[in-house]
Amino acid sequence: MTAARMSSVPGRATIRVLIADDQAIIRTGLRIMLDAQPDIEVVGEAGDGAEAVRLARELRPDVCLFDIRMPEPDGLEATRILAGPGVVDPMVVVVITVFDLDEYVYGALRAGARGFLLKDAGPELLVQAVRAAADGQALIAPSVTVRLIEAFAGAAVGRVPVQPVDALTPREEEVLLAVARGLSNHDIAQALFITLSTVKTHLASLMAKLGAKNRVEIAMWAYETGRIRPRAGSGEGL
Known part of the structure; x- marks a missing residue:
């Protein structure tokens, strides 16, 4: 020690x-x-x-x-x-x-x-x-x-997703979809042309607004609200 x-x-x-x-x-x-x-x-x-x-x-x-x-x-x-x-x-x-x-x-x-x-x-x-x-x-x-979303997708059927008191900003919507695709913070930063610090800020805001504890719960919310669909075969649906 x-x-x-x-x-x-x-x-x-x-x-x-x-x-x-x-x-x-x-x-x-x-x-x-x-x-x-x-x-x-x-x-x-x-x-x-x-x-x-x-x-x-x-x-x-x-x-x-x-x-x-x-x-x-x-x-x-x-x-x-x-x-x-x-x-x-x-x-x-x-x-x-x-x-x-x-x-x-x-x-x-x-x-x-x-x-x-x-x-x-x-x-x-x-x-x-x-x-x-x-x-x-x-x-x-x-x-x-993404695989966890698909595994738990059936459990979400018929469940009413929590709606945030404060609506998501357009940038938060973009980060939400990127997380649901399984992108890392670094990949999100590159895809959206923002800094890692900004990505982390948006993730923290998403967790607070959605009451999510991790990336999986953020991604599940995107699925429950119809923002994404489980992948069919090898392709990814959005």
Whole structure:
């Protein structure tokens, strides 16, 4: 365990993170990316599920970053033990994996994960996910957002979508559709010729207006209100 430090970001406490992955080189890479942030500190590392659960209970980190494929228990079961339904004082877990499989996405969310990322998401999205999780929000990899919409589309039939008190601005409508297509913040910025900071501002406004906790809920609202349609075959309907 490393020594605690104060965050150098005004108004933000240091986010303490526990990393669990059975590959030492992956743990090292994640640690380097996270420790480079002024408001994030990696306080522990685990090479298997059992050690991850033990360290999580001992260190009580703000965010646990778990790989799915680890020696027993795997990352999904470790997540369920620490954050699943019925757990008293559940911990915050973000699942990260190289496997972009639907069963893993659904399994992670059902197990209580606060976020789901792919290991090739890059440092920006990784840091965003950790910060979002620490703030009580959720971030799902943009690449799986569209599939999640399609998976849950049937549940939305007949449901009346919440209407925001304040109407969405034209730019927010554009960002909404981009999120529903599964675009990352960087891709949205490029497509709309705006800065990353502006994209984040619009996303925050959309979440506030729609009462959404993450990108998936934003995208689901776009579907429920008829702004998009599930993809037919390999094409995407809008």
